[in-house]
Amino acid sequence: MDPEMKKRIDAILARVKEPETLRSVGDLNLVRRVRYSPRNKLFELFMDIADARSSCFVCGTVALTIRRTIERELQEAFGRDFPGCRVRFS
DSSP: OOHHHHHHHHHHHHHSBOTTTOOBTTTTTOEEEEEEETTTTEEEEEEOOOOOOSSOHHHHHHHHHHHHHHHHHHHHHHHHHSTTOEEEEO
């Protein structure tokens, strides 16, 4: 990936915040890797967010809500900075 593209992606990861701590997903290393396919106009983000392993229903719901919030905000940020591109999470 060229340095300019990496810089743009890093800026997005610095802007998007984890909702509980309000720290950036970049600082928290919640996105392990980003792969971009210019031909398909597709970003694939490899997340490093563990699923809740508690038997507590509420804990699992909270963890899932946080993950979905982060994914939605990343999708919106990539959409603003890279119009016409899609985002997929792995």
